[in-house]
Amino acid sequence: MERHQKDSLPRYPQVSIVRNIEELLSFPGLELVIVTSPNDTHFEYAKKALEAGKHVVVEKPFTIHSSQALELIRISQNTGRFLSVFQNRRYACDFLTIRSILNDHLLGKIVEFEAHYDRYRPELKPNAWREKDLPGSGILYDLGSHLIDQALLLFGLPQTITADLRIQRPHAQINDYFDLRLDYGNSKAILKSGMLVREPGPRYMIHGLKGSFIKSGEDPQEELLKIGVIPDQLDWGKEAEENWGLIHTEINGSIIREKFPSLNGNFGLYYKNLFLSIRAGIPLREKAEQGYNTIRMVELAIESHEKKCTIPCTGLLPLSD
Numbered sequence: 001m002e003r004h005q006k007d008s009l010p011r012y013p014q015v016s017i018v019r020n021i022e023e024l025l026s027f028p029g030l031e032l033v034i035v036t037s038p039n040d041t042h043f044e045y046a047k048k049a050l051e052a053g054k055h056v057v058v059e060k061p062f063t064i065h066s067s068q069a070l071e072l073i074r075i076s077q078n079t080g081r082f083l084s085v086f087q088n089r090r091y092a093c094d095f096l097t098i099r100s101i102l103n104d105h106l107l108g109k110i111v112e113f114e115a116h117y118d119r120y121r122p123e124l125k126p127n128a129w130r131e132k133d134l135p136g137s138g139i140l141y142d143l144g145s146h147l148i149d150q151a152l153l154l155f156g157l158p159q160t161i162t163a164d165l166r167i168q169r170p171h172a173q174i175n176d177y178f179d180l181r182l183d184y185g186n187s188k189a190i191l192k193s194g195m196l197v198r199e200p201g202p203r204y205m206i207h208g209l210k211g212s213f214i215k216s217g218e219d220p221q222e223e224l225l226k227i228g229v230i231p232d233q234l235d236w237g238k239e240a241e242e243n244w245g246l247i248h249t250e251i252n253g254s255i256i257r258e259k260f261p262s263l264n265g266n267f268g269l270y271y272k273n274l275f276l277s278i279r280a281g282i283p284l285r286e287k288a289e290q291g292y293n294t295i296r297m298v299e300l301a302i303e304s305h306e307k308k309c310t311i312p313c314t315g316l317l318p319l320s321d
Contacts, residue, residue, distance in 0.1 A: 021045050025052040032278070034086070035059060038129050039136030043068040046083070050075045055082040055278055060145040062291035064136040066299055066315065069292035076288060082277055084284050085291035086270060089146040090153065092219035093239045093265035098204060100263060102154060107208030107249055114190040114205040115150060117143040118197035124171055131174060138174035139193050140165060140298055147191040148297045149290065151182055155189060157293070157318065158182035162310040163301035168196050180301055183310075204245070211249020218243075219265045237265030289317045 008017060018024045024033065025048060033049035035042055036059045043063045049056045050072065062085045063069045076083035089095060101107065124131050130142055151158075162181040169176055177196075182189040204215040221237050231237070239262040247260040276282040293316050304311045 021048055025049060025054065031055055032057065032274075036086075039064060039141060040134060042136075043072065046072050047075060050079055050081050050083065053079060053081060057084050057086050057274065058291070059086050060149070060291070060294070061136060061141045061298065062145075062288070062295050064141075064295075066292055066296040069288070069295050073288045073292060082274070082284060083288040084274060084277075084286045085288065085294075087146070087149050087286050087290075088267045088270055089150065090286070091265055091267050091269045092221070093237055093262045094203060094215050094217070094219055094245070095150055096263040096265060097245065097260065098206065098213070098215070099154070101206075101213055101247070101260070106211065106247065106251065107206060107213060108210030109187070110155070110206060110208045111187045112190070112205075112207045113151065113154065113187070114192070114202075115147050116197075116200065116203050117147055117193040118200050119195050120198040121195045122169060124169070131172065131176075133173040139176050139195065140178050140301060143193045144178055144180070144191070144298060144301070145294055147193065148180070148294045151189040151191060152290065152293055152297070155182075155184055155187070157316045158184050158189070158313050160310050160312050161297065161300050161304050163304040165301070165305040168194065178301070181310075182313075208249075211247065213245055213247050213249075213260065215245035216243065221265050221267055231266070231268055235264070237267075238262075239265070287319065289319055293317055293319065 008015075016027065018027065024030070032055045033045075034057045035045045035049070037045060039061060042058050042061070046056050046058050056076070063072065072083060102110065130137050160183040164179040165175040166177040167173075167175055177194040178192065180191040182191070200216070202214045202216045203218070204213070206213045217239065219237070220239060221231070225231070241259070244259040244262050246257070248257040250256075270286065273282075273285045277284045296315050297313070300311060300313055
C-alpha cells in the first residue's frame with residue numbers, strides 16, 4: 001500500500017489517499033463509493049458502503065454469488081442509496097452500433113447472435129488474481145460478465161443455457177475458455193471467449209430474417225486510456241473506418257451490402273447517467289437487478305457445465321431495459 005501511495009501522490013496530487021475501507025467511509029462529504037477491488041471483496045466492501053449511507057458502484061462481476069447480489073439490492077432499497085454495476089462495454093462503439101441497428105429493425109427478426117471476447121495470452125499473467133483458483137476468478141466471471149450482460153440487454157431472459165467451460169493453457173488454474181448457448185425459442189445467442197485466439201475472427205455476427213451484420217475490431221477507448229489519453233476530445237471513441245462493420249440486408253425494397261458507420265463509443269456516459277440519477281432522481285440505467293441476473297447466469301453456466309447438459313434459466317428477475 002505504501003508503494004502504491006508513493007506512486008499515486010505525484011500523479012494525482014489533488015486526491016486524498018486512504019489505506020482501508022473504514023478510513024474511506026469516514027471521509028467527510030463522501031457520497032459515492034466505487035468498488036474496483038478483487039472480485040472476492042466486492043460484496044463485503046459494497047455492503048459496508050451501503051450501510052454507511054453511500055451510493056455504490058461495483059465493478060463487474062457484481063458479486064461472486066447471486067445470493068450476495070440479492071442482499072446488496074435489499075440493503076440498497078432499505079437505505080435508499082443507488083446501487084449500480086459498472087458495465088462499461090454497453091458504451092463501446094460496437095455495442096452502441098448494434099443496439100442502433102436492432103432498434104431500427106434493419107436486420108428483421110434476429111435468429112442468431114454470436115459474440116466473441118477473445119485474447120491471445122498463452123502464458124499466465126504474473127501475480128494476476130484473476131488467473132488463480134480463487135472464488136470469482138476465471139474468464140467466465142471476467143469477460144463472461146460483459147457478453148452475458150449484452151445478450152440479456154438485447155434479447156431479454158433466455159429459456160435455457162448450455163455451457164462448455166475449459167482450461168486450455170497448460171499452466172492455467174481456472175477456466176480460460178467458455179462457450180455459452182442461450183436459447184430464446186426461435187432464436188439463440190452464442191457467447192464465446194478464449195485466451196488462445198491469436199488470429200481473431202469477427203467479434204459479432206448477427207443474422208436476421210432480412211439480413212446480417214458482421215463486426216470485427218476493438219473499441220479504441222481502452223487502449224487510449226491505458227496510454228494516458230484523456231477523453232476530452234470531440235471525436236473521443238471514434239472508430240477507424242476500416243473497422244466498421246459490414247451490413248448486408250434489405251432496406252425499403254433494395255438490397256444493400258456496405259460498411260455501416262460505427263457510433264462513437266463513450267464509457268463516460270455511464271457516469272453521466274449515474275450523476276443524473278443521484279442529482280435529479282432519474283432511474284438508473286445500469287440496475288443492480290441486471291447485475292444480479294448476470295451473476296445468476298454465470299451460476300447457471302457453471303451448473304450446466306458440471307452436469308454436461310442443457311438446463312432451464314431459473315431464478316432470474318424479470319426486468320425492462
